[in-house]
Amino acid sequence: MPSYTVTVATGSQWFAGTDDYVYLSLEGTEGCSERHLLDKPFYNDFERGAVDSYDVTVEEDLGEIQLIKIEKRKYWYQDDWYLKYITVKTPMGDYLEFPCYRWITDEKEIVLRDGRAKLPRDDKTQILKQHRRKELETRQKTYRWKEWHPGFPLSIDAHSHSDLPRDIQFDNEKGIDFILNYSKAMENLYINRFMHMFQSSWSDFADFERIFVRISNTISEYVMQHWKEDFMFGYQFLNGCNPVLIRRCTEIPKKMPVTMDMVECSLERNLTLEEEVKKGNIFIVDYELLDGVDANKTDPCTIQYLAAPICLLYKNLENKIVPIAIQLGQKPGPDNPIFLPSDDTYDWLLAKIWVRSSDFHIHQTVTHLLRTHLVSEVFSIAMFRQLPAVHPLFKLLVPHMRFTIAINTKAREQLICECGLFDKANATGGGGHVQMVQKAMKDLTYSSLCFPEEIKAKGMDSEEDIPYYYYRDDGIKVWEAIKSFAEDVIHIYYETDEVVCEDVELQAFVKDIYVYGMRGVKASGFPKMIRTREKLAEYLTVIIFTTSAQHAAVNFGQYDWCSWIPNAPPTMRCPPPTKKGTVTIEQIVETLPDRGRSCWHLGAVWALSQFQDNELFLGVYPDEHFVEKPVKEAMAKFRKNLDEIVSAITERNKNKKLPYYYLSPDRIPNSVAV
16 A cells, blocks of 8 residues: 655744644545544654654555645643644655644644645646635634724734734744843843932933943944044934935025025035035935924923924035034024034034934834834735745745734834833833824835835935945845845746736735735835736835845844933933023933933843844745745855855954944844844
């Protein structure tokens, strides 16, 4: 009688094994096997990390194996099992691979197809079409859209992390408990003794060093030493943790009436301000989005303030970007002076601190939360709802969705919810962050997520004119590597543009993102349909780049750039100055966050800057969803391209006091998971 050798691999996570009854049956083109008992309690099979083999004997040859059914029946208590994959050796000696990489919970069963990626048109038999349809129907009932706040991109319908499907939960929920992690961070940083000292001001700038962890030869220490300098202020717009706002100024805005007399002493080329603008030497950062946003009122003992400044910057003869004028409000007038480098030292310093505080708010809520976390969640939900596991694009994208829905759900549960941790230290807490996301949605466009296009739209694309913009340089290299990889995979499965148009699952995926993620707003520019392989490659690059590289660029530098509190104040306790010549050092310290808020802020940026345990970096795909040789060759080429980028970045950073490494592929996690 024909015999099949079945090999079963169990995951290596904690509690991945099972002691339940496990049954297997095979379904082929010529018939089905009986239900075979593979494991029962106390047999010690399916232990964590184990690979177990069994012989399954059948009466007649089953033909080509199409499906494997795995059933788990409870022995005593709920004992979830993580199944990595199953391989089958047929009587003819052929090997078939059936990837799973899922949890089997309760008394449930799963049906697996072999690992060869298939488009909808490739399924010819009714049984395969039915399996495909049933998988999506089940997923669409499990992964439901929900509006968390009006105007937001839709998110997952789950109140807490434990409500999520087991497959997308963190392996260890304690590892992503924000309250626990922030408290641990403050304990590890030896600042927990200050964490309850709200309303208690620091004595002076040096007093902030009591909570500053000195790590020699690091960016954070360099920031502490040089944060007052105009060079350091300007440099952060290029290579800090929010390097996305600066744009070339093509016209001085009427709402900021800067004159030549004001800035003449800052210009170095013997040109007028208008001529400097025409030469492309003037840059601008406008925090207009903060105008009208309500400041945090959750603590009646501390009044908190926000500003919506405009900052004008200049490229000097050393090609450094330095500030030349700052206006702290959007409406010009006698109570809204334009601060200049030639002003009194403390006037100019406080104006720069206000800009840095505003930059922190935009970074946290728009650059980081909206444009990486919330957008990536949209991609994730749409993928699970519209792409079955056998689809090549599911196999391509699923590593880049790892834990994204889980981390966002936990954030809504503890961090950015009403009375959450975000309210403790941030002036945009208590609802201001919600207003900001709602206002920022109008600028969340498809083109703004296309990295090279967005850089060009801001006039920041010239390496010759702006030579030290490492975020741009490294980002374009990573973008091109991802795009090349996406193109390689697309050309394996989509022979022509017509095949792209006919892929109903792809089109449903794209439509889900447009309708639910972008709320059907035509002005967003998100496509409703993909018609060409070229456009599909760009679309997939947007998704993978956003979930990996863009998030890394704006997340993992938070401790470097924000741990020195005066350089990134999360709140301000006095209103912006309305006249010049009155600012003192005492007033600045009173304006900066108190001891308690400083400590919560420091714990937050430390915790958010840490990689996950067992982090998987860009191009590292240990779960083998793809089994075909051409795709594995494309992956190898992708990793080679990424390794070359790592080498180039490492070489450039040698001996630099301010190395830029956030977009080095060996520091870019595959997905948004922190």
